[in-house]
Amino acid sequence: xxxxxxxxxxxxxxxxxxxxxxxxxxxxxxxxxxxxxxxxxxxxxxxxxxxxxxxxxxxxxxxxxxxxxxxxxxxxxxxxxxxxxxxxxxxxxxxxxxxxxxxxxxxxxxxxxxxxxxxxxxxxxxxxxxxxxxxxxxxxxxxxxxxxxxxxxxxxxxxxxxxxxxxxxxxxxxxxxxxxxxxxxxxxxxxxxxxxxxxxxxxxxxxxxxxxxxxxxxxxxxxxxxxxxxxxxxxxxxxxxxxxxxxxxxxxxxxxxxxxxxxxxxxxxxxxxxxxxxxxxxxxxxxxxxxxxxxxxxxxxxxxxxxxxxxxxxxxxxxxxxxxxxxxxxxxxxxxxxxxxxxxxxxxxxxxxxxxxxxxxxxxxxxxxxxxxxxxxxxxxxxxxxxxxxxxxxxxxxxxxxxxxxxxxxxxxx
Numbered sequence: 001x002x003x004x005x006x007x008x009x010x011x012x013x014x015x016x017x018x019x020x021x022x023x024x025x026x027x028x029x030x031x032x033x034x035x036x037x038x039x040x041x042x043x044x045x046x047x048x049x050x051x052x053x054x055x056x057x058x059x060x061x062x063x064x065x066x067x068x069x070x071x072x073x074x075x076x077x078x079x080x081x082x083x084x085x086x087x088x089x090x091x092x093x094x095x096x097x098x099x100x101x102x103x104x105x106x107x108x109x110x111x112x113x114x115x116x117x118x119x120x121x122x123x124x125x126x127x128x129x130x131x132x133x134x135x136x137x138x139x140x141x142x143x144x145x146x147x148x149x150x151x152x153x154x155x156x157x158x159x160x161x162x163x164x165x166x167x168x169x170x171x172x173x174x175x176x177x178x179x180x181x182x183x184x185x186x187x188x189x190x191x192x193x194x195x196x197x198x199x200x201x202x203x204x205x206x207x208x209x210x211x212x213x214x215x216x217x218x219x220x221x222x223x224x225x226x227x228x229x230x231x232x233x234x235x236x237x238x239x240x241x242x243x244x245x246x247x248x249x250x251x252x253x254x255x256x257x258x259x260x261x262x263x264x265x266x267x268x269x270x271x272x273x274x275x276x277x278x279x280x281x282x283x284x285x286x287x288x289x290x291x292x293x294x295x296x297x298x299x300x301x302x303x304x305x306x307x308x309x310x311x312x313x314x315x316x317x318x319x320x321x322x323x324x325x326x327x328x329x330x331x332x333x334x335x336x337x338x339x340x341x342x343x344x345x346x347x348x349x350x351x352x353x354x355x356x357x358x359x360x361x362x363x364x365x366x367x368x369x370x371x372x373x374x375x376x377x378x379x380x381x382x383x384x385x386x387x388x389x390x391x392x393x394x395x396x397x398x399x400x401x402x403x404x405x406x407x408x409x410x411x412x413x414x
Contacts, residue, residue, distance in 0.1 A: 025125075028151075028337055029095035038074040038097065041142070044305040046295060051142070052080055054172055054281035054293040059084040061170060061283055061290055065137035068092065070126050070160045071153055075101040075119075077140045082118045089119045090133050092160075098123040126160045138170045145338075146226055146309050148176045148243070148277040149253065150390050152337045158250045171245050174282040179298070180260050180329060181238035182319075182345075183274035188225065188396060189312055195220050221314045222388045224341075225272075227307050227396040231299035234274055235319070236262035246284060254333040257356055262325040270319055270384075272312040273329065273343065274299070303401060309393070311341065313384050319347060326350035330360065331390075338391035347382045354385070363387045 031037055042048055055062065055077070063085035069078040072091035078101075081089045091101055101121050108116040124131055139160055143153035154176075161171060199216035202208045239260035243253065276297045283290040297306045319325065327345035334340050342360050346352050362385075 025094075032071075032073060033096035035100075040305055042074060042076060046302050046304045047142070048076065050281075050293055050295045051077060051172075055080040055084050055140070057291050057293070058172075058281075058283065062086050062138060066090075066134065067138045067140060068133060068136045068160060068164050070139065070141040070157055071143060072101065072121075073097055073142070075104065075121075077142065078119055079112075079115065081138070081140055082115055086118070086138070090122060090136065091119055092122045092124060092126050092131070092133070094123065094125045126156050126164075133164050135166045136164055136169065137166055138172065139165050140172045144173075144176070144277075144279060144306065146224070146306060146393065147275045147390065148178050148279070149331065150338050152333060152339075154243075154245075154253055155250050155333075157245065158248065158253070161245070162250070168284055170283050172281050173279040174246060174284075175242060175244045176277055176279045177243070178241045178258060178275065178277050179238035180241070180258060181274050182235040182262055182264070182270040182325060183229070183233050183272055183310060184235055184268050185229065185233055185271050185310070186269065188310070189271040189316060192220055192225075192312055217314060221312050221386070223392045223394045224388050224390055225310045225312065225396050226393045228303055228399050228401055229274065229299055229308060229310065229396075230399055234299065235268060235270060236265050236325070238274075238276075255331070257328050257330040259328045260326070261350070264319045264321055264323045264325060267321045268319065270313070270317040270325075270345070272310050273345075274308060274310050276308040277306075299401075311343070311386065311388050313345075313386055315384065317345065317347070317384050318381075323347055326353060328353065328356060330356045332360070334389075334391070336389075336391040338389070341388045341390055343384075343386050343388075345384045352383075359385055 061084075062081055064087045065085075067078070067081045067086045067089045069075070069081065069089060069091045072078055072093040073095075074097060075091055075093075078089045078091040091098070093101065098121050101119075104112070105115060105119055105121065120132075122131060122133065139157070141153070141157045141160070143151075143157040145151035145153065148154075157171075165171070196213065196217045199209050199213040202210050239258070239262065241258040276299065278294050278296045278298070281293045286292065295304065297304050297308060299308055325345060325347055326349075327343060329341060329343040331339040331341050342356060342363060344354055344356070344359055
């Protein structure tokens with residue numbers, strides 16, 4: 001039998017062809033057209049109540065103003081804007097959820113009379129040309145995903161700012177801050193490694209699976225772990241990285257690098273990088289009549305549907321109390337409505353950090369493991385370089401902050 005060169009066994013891996021816009025977006029918008037997913041967000045009390053407080057407490061800002069709601073979903077933010085006194089709200093929603101908003105509005109005279117003639121639903125992506133939207137006074141949206149940027153809805157929010165917001169107009173939310181910190185969790189790391197061990201078997205029903213073990217390890221450890229975790233497993237103060245939605249350019253969030261600097265609080269093992277975010281609701285000009293609100297997804301805060309996220313190292317890193325750890329995390333937007341993430345962490349001298357372009361190049365060429373094996377002392381004792389795919393999330397819900405023990409976290413090395 002003739003072997004197709006494109007499927008030859010000489011290829012180490014079968015690389016999936018990325019989805020096109022036509023293939024990807026229907027799946028994305030179908031997800032958000034489902035009541036169950038809208039309900040999940042609506043029932044996030046921290047999310048919904050903070051938006052409600054931020055909008056209604058700024059009623060002096062919203063009164064008699066025009067508003068555009070980008071990615072309106074169930075329409076909840078649009079309804080809040082009307083309650084705050086907006087004269088007109090343009091609710092832009094690309095999924096079939098827009099038909100549900102229209103159904104609710106058709107019942108306005110009987111069920112929600114205060115909404116009558118105050119909203120216009122536009123079934124479209126905000127980026128579509130020639131939408132019937134004038135320049136508005138205020139933009140509202142919930143364009144947030146895991147680690148703030150997953151799903152890439154922020155780009156749509158900024159597009160709306162550039163095309164539909166009046167000069168000096170307000171944005172709710174106004175900014176977001178990503179936080180990164182080293183974390184330890186031997187149990188989570190061991191559970192992930194146990195999945196890898198399955199592929200190390202050399203006699204699974206007579207089949208040697210071990211040729212796939214390295215690929216399995218690469219894949220499993222490239223999956224960010226979403227879920228709450230004990231804040232006492234964070235090994236230093238986090239590094240913040242603020243994104244100002246009023247000023248940042250769209251091209252600045254499709255490829256950006258977060259430098260970090262950590263001073264380790266206690267001796268132990270870094271199993272990965274923990275990430276979370278805040279979002280803020282600040283008017284463009286703050287006055288006494290315009291209070292500020294924020295949502296925190298910190299492990300020290302009440303749980304939200306975003307949780308937190310952890311990026312596990314394939315090889316843990318031992319550190320001592322008081323040591324300084326430097327590094328960077330680079331996020332590059334991909335065509336899966338998410339980001340490919342690269343990172344380097346070094347203990348000690350920050351001047352030994354590798355240029356991120358070089359690390360990305362090595363990962364993309366599949367040469368990093370070979371290079372690391374030739375410099376085992378440098379890499380396995382003081383440096384870690386990793387790659388994760390933010391869209392390929394796995395979930396770990398074993399920790400429940402509402403029932404967690406309150407005693408201080410005790411590391412085996414403390």
